[in-house]
Structure formats: C-alpha cells, structure tokens
Amino acid sequence: VIGVIKSAFNAFVRLFYPRVCAGCGGNLLSGEEHICLVCHQNLVPTQFNLRKENAFFKTMSARVPIEAATAMYYFTKGGIIQHILHEIKYKGNRALAVYLGQIFGKKNLKDDIFSTVDVVVPVPLHPKKEKSRGYNQCALIGSGIAEVMGKRLEIAALKRVNFTTTQTHKGRTDRWENVKDAFELGNTDALKGKHILLLDDVMTTGATLEACARTLMNIEGVRLSIATLVYTDEL
Numbered sequence: 001v002i003g004v005i006k007s008a009f010n011a012f013v014r015l016f017y018p019r020v021c022a023g024c025g026g027n028l029l030s031g032e033e034h035i036c037l038v039c040h041q042n043l044v045p046t047q048f049n050l051r052k053e054n055a056f057f058k059t060m061s062a063r064v065p066i067e068a069a070t071a072m073y074y075f076t077k078g079g080i081i082q083h084i085l086h087e088i089k090y091k092g093n094r095a096l097a098v099y100l101g102q103i104f105g106k107k108n109l110k111d112d113i114f115s116t117v118d119v120v121v122p123v124p125l126h127p128k129k130e131k132s133r134g135y136n137q138c139a140l141i142g143s144g145i146a147e148v149m150g151k152r153l154e155i156a157a158l159k160r161v162n163f164t165t166t167q168t169h170k171g172r173t174d175r176w177e178n179v180k181d182a183f184e185l186g187n188t189d190a191l192k193g194k195h196i197l198l199l200d201d202v203m204t205t206g207a208t209l210e211a212c213a214r215t216l217m218n219i220e221g222v223r224l225s226i227a228t229l230v231y232t233d234e235l
C-alpha cells in the first residue's frame with residue numbers, strides 16, 4: 001500500500017515539477033536521472049583516469065607536488081557540459097551536483113591511484129558568495145564523491161578569505177594575482193598525515209587549485225591529489 005501511495009505521490013509531484021534533462025531540457029524517461037541518455041553519450045570523457053601522466057597531472061605537478069590528478073569531462077563551448085555547469089552554479093540544481101559527484105566517484109575515482117585518499121576537500125566559496133548562492137556546488141559534488149568512495153568530506157579545512165572578482169576575463173598572470181592569497185587553513189586537526197583529494201568544479205588555468213594546494217601543503221605530513229568535474233585548456 002505504501003508503494004502505491006508513494007508512486008501516486010511521485011506522479012502527482014511530477015505534474016508540477018516535470019523531470020527534465022539538465023543538458024537538453026527534454027523530458028526524462030523513466031530510469032533516466034538528471035541527464036538523458038543522449039546527453040550522457042554526448043559528454044566528452046577526458047579518460048585521464050587511464051593515464052597517471054595525463055595533461056592535467058603534468059600541468060599541476062609542475063607547480064605543486066601532487067600524487068595524481070583527474071577530471072571527468074572536457075569543456076565544450078555551447079555544449080551540454082556548459083548547460084550542466086550553468087544548472088549547478090546558477091540555477092540551484094543541487095541534486096544534479098550531488099549526482100555528478102556520484103558518477104565521478106564511480107567512474108574515475110575507484111582506481112588504485114585514488115584508493116589511498118582519506119578525505120575529500122572542496123574548494124570553498126567566499127562566505128558572502130555562498131550566502132547569496134545558497135550553497136557551494138563544489139561541496140555538493142564532493143558529497144556525492146565522498147559517498148560512493150566511502151570517504152570523509154571535509155568542508156571546514158579551507159577558508160576563502162578574499163572576495164575575488166570574477167576570473168572569466170582575466171589572463172593567467174592576473175588570475176594568479178587574484179587568488180594567490182585567497183585561501184587560509186580552517187580546522188585541520190584531523191588532516192595531519194592524510195591523503196587529501198582537493199576538488200573543484202572546473203579546471204581552467206589551475207590558479208585556484210594551485211592556491212588551495214599550496215595552502216593545504218602547510219598541514220603536516222599531508223599528501224595531495226586533485227580532481228575536477230570539468231577540464232578545459234581552451235581559455
């Protein structure tokens with residue numbers, strides 16, 4: 001009886017909140033969640049997880065000592081991934097962010113190289129920005145990852161202390177000036193000697209990741225790996 005009531009309730013809810021794909025806006029079929037099958041197939045996987053010495057790892061390990069780096073999808077301008085990022089950053093689609101984290105964890109982070117990760121640390125937003133947005137999309141992605149990896153999510157490890165302006169139109173040097181002092185350590189008592197997976201939603205120049213990584217390196221005995229949902233080297 002409860003099952004019948006539940007499915008009737010779900011059908012009722014769907015009348016008012018139709019389930020649509022975050023990529024194309026089309027209706028989702030039963031069995032599809034957040035992103036339709038066609039959009040899933042149009043996303044471009046980086047396959048960085050198949051090679052330790054991937055482009056992302058090479059870029060970042062030249063700047064900070066890291067164990068590994070991976071990203072799930074390539075950014076394509078005007079592509080489905082751009083819609084998806086817009087949904088999680090500006091449209092309040094929290095469930096989508098958690099769902100993407102779960103896929104990321106299952107598909108890319110189950111490999112040996114990430115098996116020694118102890119804790120997932122998302123890049124923080126400035127408190128003012130998080131307040132106006134209502135959430136940190138990166139922490140939501142991180143909760144999905146932590147859940148499927150069976151690891152801890154630590155959102156208090158890093159604090160964003162500078163309210164940085166948007167980085168979209170800045171060059172690489174400006175970006176680094178913009179973020180190099182933007183982060184401080186928060187509560188890190190439980191992170192000594194741990195392997196931290198630093199997580200961001202998008203990798204562009206790597207300036208934000210580098211600033212966060214340099215800050216986290218001040219924790220005694222810590223090891224670092226880096227993961228981002230989306231990777232681009234086009235900007």
Ligand SMILES: [Zn+2]
Pocket residue numbers: 021022023024025026035036037038039040
């Ligand atoms: Zn779709």
